[in-house]
Amino acid sequence: MSAEMPQTIQKNEVRAEDHDASPDPSSPAPSKHLRMRTNTAEIDSTITHPGSVKINVKGAFIVDQDAESPKAKGANGASYDTKDIRLPNHTAVVSHIAVDIGGSLAKLVYFSREPHSREPGGRLNFMNFETDRIDDCVEFMKELKIKQQKLNGSRPGALCVMATGGGGYKFYDKIREALGVDVLREDEMECLIIGLDFFITEIPREVFTYSEEEPMQFTEVHADIYPYLLVNIGSGVSMIKVSGPREYQRVGGTSLGGGTLWGLLSLLTGSRTFDEMLGMAEKGDNSKVDMLVGDIYGTDYGKIGLKSSTIASSFGKVFKMKREAEREAEDSGGLMNGDEESESSSPIIDGLADALPPKSPGSEIKKEPPFSASDISRSLLYAISNNIGQIAYLQSEKHSLSTIYFGGSFIRGHRQTMNTLSYAIKFWSNGEKKAYFLRHEGYLGAVGAFLKRQPRNWGRRGSFEEGVGLGTEARAEFSAAAREE
Amino acid sequence: MSAEMPQTIQKNEVRAEDHDASPDPSSPAPSKHLRMRTNTAEIDSTITHPGSVKINVKGAFIVDQDAESPKAKGANGASYDTKDIRLPNHTAVVSHIAVDIGGSLAKLVYFSREPHSREPGGRLNFMNFETDRIDDCVEFMKELKIKQQKLNGSRPGALCVMATGGGGYKFYDKIREALGVDVLREDEMECLIIGLDFFITEIPREVFTYSEEEPMQFTEVHADIYPYLLVNIGSGVSMIKVSGPREYQRVGGTSLGGGTLWGLLSLLTGSRTFDEMLGMAEKGDNSKVDMLVGDIYGTDYGKIGLKSSTIASSFGKVFKMKREAEREAEDSGGLMNGDEESESSSPIIDGLADALPPKSPGSEIKKEPPFSASDISRSLLYAISNNIGQIAYLQSEKHSLSTIYFGGSFIRGHRQTMNTLSYAIKFWSNGEKKAYFLRHEGYLGAVGAFLKRQPRNWGRRGSFEEGVGLGTEARAEFSAAAREE
Numbered sequence: 016m017s018a019e020m021p022q023t024i025q026k027n028e029v030r031a032e033d034h035d036a037s038p039d040p041s042s043p044a045p046s047k048h049l050r051m052r053t054n055t056a057e058i059d060s061t062i063t064h065p066g067s068v069k070i071n072v073k074g075a076f077i078v079d080q081d082a083e084s085p086k087a088k089g090a091n092g093a094s095y096d097t098k099d100i101r102l103p104n105h106t107a108v109v110s111h112i113a114v115d116i117g118g119s120l121a122k123l124v125y126f127s128r129e130p131h132s133r134e135p136g137g138r139l140n141f142m143n144f145e146t147d148r149i150d151d152c153v154e155f156m157k158e159l160k161i162k163q164q165k166l167n168g169s170r171p172g173a174l175c176v177m178a179t180g181g182g183g184y185k186f187y188d189k190i191r192e193a194l195g196v197d198v199l200r201e202d203e204m205e206c207l208i209i210g211l212d213f214f215i216t217e218i219p220r221e222v223f224t225y226s227e228e229e230p231m232q233f234t235e236v237h238a239d240i241y242p243y244l245l246v247n248i249g250s251g252v253s254m255i256k257v258s259g260p261r262e263y264q265r266v267g268g269t270s271l272g273g274g275t276l277w278g279l280l281s282l283l284t285g286s287r288t289f290d291e292m293l294g295m296a297e298k299g300d301n302s303k304v305d306m307l308v309g310d311i312y313g314t315d316y317g318k319i320g321l322k323s324s325t326i327a328s329s330f331g332k333v334f335k336m337k338r339e340a341e342r343e344a345e346d347s348g349g350l351m352n353g354d355e356e357s358e359s360s361s362p363i364i365d366g367l368a369d370a371l372p373p374k375s376p377g378s379e380i381k382k383e384p385p386f387s388a389s390d391i392s393r394s395l396l397y398a399i400s401n402n403i404g405q406i407a408y409l410q411s412e413k414h415s416l417s418t419i420y421f422g423g424s425f426i427r428g429h430r431q432t433m434n435t436l437s438y439a440i441k442f443w444s445n446g447e448k449k450a451y452f453l454r455h456e457g458y459l460g461a462v463g464a465f466l467k468r469q470p471r472n473w474g475r476r477g478s479f480e481e482g483v484g485l486g487t488e489a490r491a492e493f494s495a496a497a498r499e500e
Numbered sequence: 501m502s503a504e505m506p507q508t509i510q511k512n513e514v515r516a517e518d519h520d521a522s523p524d525p526s527s528p529a530p531s532k533h534l535r536m537r538t539n540t541a542e543i544d545s546t547i548t549h550p551g552s553v554k555i556n557v558k559g560a561f562i563v564d565q566d567a568e569s570p571k572a573k574g575a576n577g578a579s580y581d582t583k584d585i586r587l588p589n590h591t592a593v594v595s596h597i598a599v600d601i602g603g604s605l606a607k608l609v610y611f612s613r614e615p616h617s618r619e620p621g622g623r624l625n626f627m628n629f630e631t632d633r634i635d636d637c638v639e640f641m642k643e644l645k646i647k648q649q650k651l652n653g654s655r656p657g658a659l660c661v662m663a664t665g666g667g668g669y670k671f672y673d674k675i676r677e678a679l680g681v682d683v684l685r686e687d688e689m690e691c692l693i694i695g696l697d698f699f700i701t702e703i704p705r706e707v708f709t710y711s712e713e714e715p716m717q718f719t720e721v722h723a724d725i726y727p728y729l730l731v732n733i734g735s736g737v738s739m740i741k742v743s744g745p746r747e748y749q750r751v752g753g754t755s756l757g758g759g760t761l762w763g764l765l766s767l768l769t770g771s772r773t774f775d776e777m778l779g780m781a782e783k784g785d786n787s788k789v790d791m792l793v794g795d796i797y798g799t800d801y802g803k804i805g806l807k808s809s810t811i812a813s814s815f816g817k818v819f820k821m822k823r824e825a826e827r828e829a830e831d832s833g834g835l836m837n838g839d840e841e842s843e844s845s846s847p848i849i850d851g852l853a854d855a856l857p858p859k860s861p862g863s864e865i866k867k868e869p870p871f872s873a874s875d876i877s878r879s880l881l882y883a884i885s886n887n888i889g890q891i892a893y894l895q896s897e898k899h900s901l902s903t904i905y906f907g908g909s910f911i912r913g914h915r916q917t918m919n920t921l922s923y924a925i926k927f928w929s930n931g932e933k934k935a936y937f938l939r940h941e942g943y944l945g946a947v948g949a950f951l952k953r954q955p956r957n958w959g960r961r962g963s964f965e966e967g968v969g970l971g972t973e974a975r976a977e978f979s980a981a982a983r984e985e
Contacts, residue, residue, distance in 0.1 A: 118796045118816055147820050181796030250791055250813035274791055274816030281822045306735055306759055311603045311666030328735035331603055331759030335632050337766045409894035
């Protein structure tokens with residue numbers, strides 16, 4: 016659950032992620048201004064604009080390796096995301112790393128030159144670690160620091176780490192001590208928005224809609240993006256209303272998120288990885304465990320438009336089956352209710368066997384177990400995704416937002432998840448609203464933190480650090496590093 | 501999930517449950533009319549008003565046996581609800597039974613004289629059976645039929661069964677053949693509304709608000725009740741917007757309901773009854789399995805008003821713990837992350853043991869298992885109740901409804917459930933909206949069906965049966981029975 020404290024921030028404030036913003040409040044409205052981005056000359060001129068982040072995003076594109084190499088799995092559960100973003104025109108050294116440490120995953124973003132490549136520029140690299148292996152993440156950052164120093168010849172301490180997410184606070188000292196560098200903490204929600212705005216306005220083939228008919232429909236890179244609702248699905252779910260650059264408010268959320276799916280499925284199915292769980296869900300049949308309208312009515316409930324295939328109760332069949340199995344165990348007599356005969360034998364599921372009574376002689380006649388770990392996985396994936404979709408729709412109604420972006424590591428580009436979220440938004444809004452997804456859905460916060468870094472002589476930057484507790488000496492160190500660039 | 505098809509019904513239609521309604525459309529608006537109910541003389545005069553249901557509700561009150569006798573448990577899982585409603589002034593024979601058959605429970609309501617009591621009148625009896633034991637329910641109705649005939653001397657076939665809920669359709673033939681009587685099917689949503697209106701407007705000490713400070717605050721019996729939102733929580737959840745008598749629309753719902761809680765907990769904890777599960781939830785500590793804001797931030801996230809005790813992710817700690825336990829099993833080396841040390845031994849939970857790796861030597865040092873079946877029960881009860889509360893609030897906002905009634909068998913007068921639902925409504929509405937509960941929360945539909953029965957010569961009644969498929973001969977039989985009264 017969440018409170019609804021307004022987070023409105025001055026509109027005229029200088030914005031770090033706005034590559035063409037001028038400190039002059041009289042400059043045109045951002046949306047209009049940004050729309051001109053399609054003109055690359057315009058971009059050129061704005062890249063070096065004073066106060067802009069020193070990253071040349073001109074011609075940025077996603078390096079698609081998915082075809083050749085599958086998601087590389089690093090040691091100690093580190094996962095290298097192969098969807099790097101190439102910045103062919105960026106030559107300046109970016110001596111900082113950004114990390115977004117959530118409840119389950121730590122997401123890392125850093126820029127690297129390509130020493131072995133003849134092409135100019137370099138790329139943004141995306142990686143994630145499990146948060147409970149944060150030490151591996153820190154270790155990796157150490158190695159990066161050493162590499163950077165060799166490559167850039169920048170003096171020790173020049174590297175700067177931008178940290179966001181809850182772990183940015185929880186592990187602040189750990190990271191700082193381990194690396195012996197500055198750690199700048201940035202607000203989680205703000206970074207999410209900055210990152211999302213960057214992806215929407217700068218990266219082609221990043222944002223898309225999803226449906227079974229048209230799996231991946233990329234949307235044009237556009238600039239007139241406000242207002243919108245961001246639904247960020249990690250371990251938990253945050254819903255953020257964004258009215259403009261830096262104008263955002265966390266309007267709600269739900270504790271039923273990725274952590275709930277992963278936690279319950281790890282207990283129920285014995286799966287050991289998220290991808291294993293998603294793989295199971297692909298094969299499963301939720302109607303084995305879900306109570307459908309048809310199971311209750313024997314038909315549909317046309318009068319109020321409920322199809323017989325509509326899920327009336329997630330896992331609604333399980334208790335009944337378990338009771339029947341138990342009854343069989345007690346008295347191997349016939350069932351009272353003939354309707355679920357196929358379900359009356361005791362289920363055999365990895366990790367569930369002993370949650371059910373021993374097979375009774377009576378049940379021997381029936382071979383097939385009533386439901387499998389895959390059925391459970393699919394049912395729970397549906398339940399969680401549908402629920403997020405419904406709440407997102409209702410929040411978008413309450414706050415009159417017609418565009419809904421779904422981000423966060425829960426989605427993982429998984430088709431079933433995206434399809435369920437899309438369907439829920441379409442269903443509840445009677446087709447009036449659409450769900451939008453991103454290829455870097457898990458990295459909004461990390462990219463936002465990466466982009467937040469600016470040189471020292473930045474007029475109003477201090478105001479961003481309110482309550483973030485960035486020490487002055489840290490600021491000095493940081494700006495010293497900045498001068499290096 | 502649910503569709504949003506408007507169910508608007510004529511306002512001036514004669515209403516069975518409206519004890520003082522006149523067929524004359526020019527009669528004053530129900531709400532005004534009903535407000536006069538506080539005057540018993542007015543009631544008297546209206547009780548016998550043509551077209552009113554032949555049940556004298558004057559002086560109706562709840563027979564409170566909770567103190568002396570606990571909920572009586574019948575054979576074959578039949579549960580006698582001890583909160584009977586006494587109708588001291590009703591003497592006419594009511595030769596019908598009403599049953600509301602849902603996905604998990606069949607709720608039975610019938611009127612009985614009190615042969616062994618010297619007092620006049622009789623009482624409304626409330627009972628429920630598990631739906632998969634529908635045959636026991638039918639058997640009980642058979643016995644009732646025989647009793648009724650002895651008592652009332654009414655001829656065979658005089659008994660009439662009013663059936664609603666999905667089972668009213670699914671088991672229509674079964675009941676009809678078994679009892680050899682008519683079965684009148686009534687629309688589920690309509691019956692819920694009729695029943696709720698009856699409880700709100702007729703029964704003292706029925707409706708109440710709940711909070712830890714003031715556990716059970718009864719609301720005055722009042723008449724000006726529209727509009728309101730009814731959240732009916734059974735196996736699944738239906739949310740119904742009620743604008744006036746018979747003016748209702750199912751605006752939404754969620755598949756995460758009682759069936760989900762019971763199904764998952766029966767698998768996870770090995771509990772065999774709802775009450776066992778609720779008992780466990782009482783003792784549990786959800787913070788053992790839920791990821792709290794404090795677990796992620798190490799503190800609160802004050803900037804957006806999230807307390808460190810706020811649940812960020814339900815079951816969000818489980819996957820991490822399981823991974824750690826597994827890692828220990830693999831290499832009995834120390835944990836990467838020291839934060840969950842007390843949770844790093846493999847949990848011992850009924851029905852979960854084998855969902856986790858065997859205890860490793862490394863984990864022997866730690867005695868206490870990280871979480872128990874009770875912790876799981878409490879976490880899931882919170883998750884489901886919070887979620888229903890949030891969706892109910894958002895729906896009430898979308899449809900501008902300030903009063904929210906919670907009904908359905910999921911609640912079962914369970915304090916934690918009511919407290920969580922109340923808190924959710926209070927939290928999301930910033931204290932502007934209230935949750936209302938009923939002592940007969942599970943019997944709205946059954947009572948509504950019971951009250952729907954009227955004598956034959958009832959002008960517009962036919963219109964109610966649209967699409968319900970009541971055969972003409974059945975109608976004839978039924979009215980013959982009606983004449984008996």
